[in-house]
Amino acid sequence: MKILGKIFMVLSFIFLYAPLIVMVVFSFNSTRSTSVMKGLSFEWYKNLFANEQIMNALSNTLTLAILSSVIAVVLGTVATVGLYYLKNKLLKRSLNALTNIPMMNPDIVTGFSMMLLFTFIAGIIGAKSALGFHTMLIAHITFSLPYVILNIKPSLDSTDIFLQDAARDLGCNRLQAFFKVILPSIRSGIISGFIMAFTLSLDDFVITYFTAGTDFQTLPLYIYSMKRGIKPNIYALYSIIFISVLVLLFLSNYFKSKSIKQKKKEILL
């Protein structure tokens, strides 16, 4: 039974990693092919950094991700605090329901429906171009907001409300109390919300596809436009990302377990 379990686990992980191994291997191919390995070379890594279109798409993707996640975090923090204090039950319930919609809806519906709105508005005001950077930004903020709120809410719920009253008793006004008491206690929620929004934005293809204009191509859009198939230079880029994430995740795990051991020792002493 135990051996069967182990085999099952190994097979599952082979399944999970098969396409990634193919990706890494073919990033070193000496020809353009992603199906026949002709020889080893670093050609595509060199090509990657010299490829302006990819680099441009990459920096666009990062710009959009940073901008949208920062705005989503600011808006989301205010929203979570607002929802926390909101006493009107009906309003609270409907706002919560609205928050859940982008998470529950398929991406294609979110993207398509926002595209409908943008073209409708552009038709009314007679704008020359309905879709563009602004519509992508709005879309990215919208789909990451629920995740930001979801991350902040638990840490706000566990904050001692009386702390704030105490701070006020000690002479703080409401705003000071917010910045000195509430904000620090929900900091971890804000950070994890930001990270989540950032990664969602980096990775999104479907919603971006429906709301993208002409002047701003993200990496997933660029990849989708490669109808002749992905070139090994894209494999090279994602191999770099893959290896760096792998290293970082293991390092952080290692240090985490080390610090836990350290703590255990301290306790024992």
Place this chain on the structure above:
Amino acid sequence: MSSFKQKLLNAPYAFWSFVFVAIPLLMVVYYTFTDKGGAFTFENLKILLDKKYISVFAYSIWYAFLATVICLVIAYPLSYIISKMKSVFQDTLMVLIMLPMWINLLIVTFSWKEILSNNGIINSLFEAIGIGKVEMLGTSFAVVLGMVYCFLPFMILPILSSMQKLDKSLIEASEDLGATKINVIKRVIVPLTLPGVISGITMVFVPSISTFYISQKLGNGMIILIGDLIERQFSVSANYNVGAAISLVMMILILISVAVMNRFADDNDKGGA
């Protein structure tokens, strides 16, 4: 806090989600029931009653269902095995499960396409051992495999976390009371991990039923799902009204499917208690 300040604090978000979440959905309804000129019509929904569309809907639900079941069949035992391991290993394996999610779906789907193609790794292997080539791309097998691959982590992670939260003493107690291993799994572990399973099911089913990239790449243009239909209305036919109608139908189908699953889970819950 005064109600004015409450409102002030909530205004930006309420405004945002009303304009960019609620109104787009209303736009979907509006476009569904109007024609290109803006006049009221049922035509967009009526054409979806055509046999060819109904079979697309049926196939999409069926493939998404298959993908969900396969994910569950892989994820549940895998999570169980992992949750029994030492916590150091658990953390490492969790990292290894999350890692593929960092690589864009477009890339891994394309990579699968190369693996499954007639000259790909699997078929070369088959030829070497004398089975001969097996046409995989363009079949439902390839499309369901793509779905399972892309969304498997979304099934594993919630189940695994619900297994990790299991109270070990509860299992020990039931074993002490003479429950067999199978009974422990059936009576204790399954009911307690059900919330994880349910959220896993939704997180696999919804993206599977609405995908279009996976079916485009792995289906060779021969397998068309609901997502492809919507994408076609956007990118080829430029018929937003029909696109909206299909979106609306898909949302309703998803709501029904999720409700059925929740109902099923509820019943199971009561049965287990």
Place this chain on the structure above:
Amino acid sequence: MKKIISIILSAVIAFSLTACGSTSNSNSDYEANYKNKLKNTELNVFNWGEYIAEGEDGGMNVIKEFEKVTGIKVNYNTFDSNESMYAKLNSGTAYDILIPSDYMIERLINEKKLQKLDFSKLTNYKYISDDYKNLYFDKKNEYSVPYNVGMVGLIYDKTKVNPAPDSWSVMWDKKYKGQILTFNNSRDAFAIAQFLLGIDINSTNKKDWDKAAKKLKEQNPLLQARVMDEVFGKMESGEATIAPYYAGDYYTMLDTNENLGFVYPKEGTNIFVDSICIPKNAQNVDAAHLFINFLLEPKVALENAEYLCYASPNTAVVSNDEYSFKDDEILYPSKDKKPKTEYYHDIDSKTRDYFEKLWEEVILN
């Protein structure tokens, strides 16, 4: 932790941006005409995928060269069918340059979506061959400048298809079940069936379209895939053995797979001219004209013709002795070997809706 990744990534980008400050040789003969004219403005170009020289193998990257010479920033976007180009245009996205095919240009002109070009700014228009002037879709040469000319033919694997085909009917041959590819777009797929059945490809008679659709449905079980640019991978690797595609692309595939052959089927085939236009809602009309003129530069046009392997309407290219496809039999067939060809015309929206409906029936079958 994930933040660290983004920091590393941005460091990598910063490095690469400084690393690729290009130092290619300048002082070309045309440079003076373009220098700093509209510096720091932006130009939105919408073209077919992989339809411009990209500077691999030491050639010129046309977009980069244009940016370098003019200082204009080009936002380059691609489409994979005339219909998807049209859909994107209708979704309200604004472009400065479009390069659609003949029948789509006819439609865009009819729908008043294009603007008249200012030919006084297009000093290189003189190079365009008279054969490609006054074409049916732009009779007075007001809206478009030809970019490429091509014909559809049959590409096949010489080692597997015996005897060598000369008819579209080979795409219905049960012998090649599972190895046949076809177009993943309605008009091109229908045209093949129409040529085979001897029906006018621009017919407005519904019954004609019904017949063609029936023929296409018969083909369904024999198909391996419906493709557009995916055809390259499948033919180059030998995964498929029969595919209809554009003559120029045959040469691109031949580079990788030397077993491939090419033929213009006897029933006739579609000829197309892809031309450069400026849409009405263009934002940077001056830069658009500059760009068109740049594409017509003999040197640039030659780079494109060599890279794309399509027939060029540019006389300076065709007569150039350095041009490797000069007098090529497939791209520039001599009079006696010219296949029977027909242009697509824009079809009225009623017929269009009808055959699109039929097409959905074919692909959802």
